[in-house]
Amino acid sequence: QESSSYVDPRNGITFQGLTDPTYGVTYGAVFPPLVSSGAQSTEFIGEIVAPLAAKWIGLALGGAMLDNLLLVAWPNGNSIVYSTRYATDYVQPVAYPGPVITNLPSTSVNATHWNWVFRCQNCTSWSGGSLDTTSGAAWAWAYGNTTVDTPSNNASTFAEHSDFGFWGEIMSAGHASAADYANYLA
């Protein structure tokens, strides 16, 4: 499976992403414009739109669990709790410092879904890996069907995912104009 472009009607943002056909969870990302010289931006705007049956969702930006930046999120009442994690073995991932995440205003919980829309700064490289946003790469999702142990705490432990999957995230097709990107952050 490969990502494609879609507009989320809840926020008007054009994302490059994918809805997994099994659980109906949508994963999207949009990147600042590419520059022709110098270093590329190290941030993006991401979203996870998940049915309430999804008790936690993970996004592995390097396409695998180990030695990758893992973004994990779950609903807690009407808010979304998120955590950056890292794992060097197939056990509970530990907190990973460095990325700066800010929830954007369209983050919400409604009667059917939780919607996590976030700015992720310092998110394109991590210990042992990086994203080349001029290109495409494998991303992976993890689906948790059990509630995390302490939903209010972003350092909470949680049980292993009940499923995971992979897709090709075409980052090269996921760059907004500078004006659009600035609007998305507003």
Ligand code: HEM
């Ligand atoms: C694979 C355990 C959390 C992403 C695996 C596997 C195990 C495991 C045993 C291998 C399964 C197999 O090959 O059939 C755990 C445990 C966790 C946890 C015990 C927490 C308590 C996470 C999180 C993410 C994640 C938070 C993502 C954010 C993946 C992915 C795979 C995987 C993408 C498949 C690809 C790979 O082997 O790297 N996990 N996991 N896991 N896990 Fe986790």
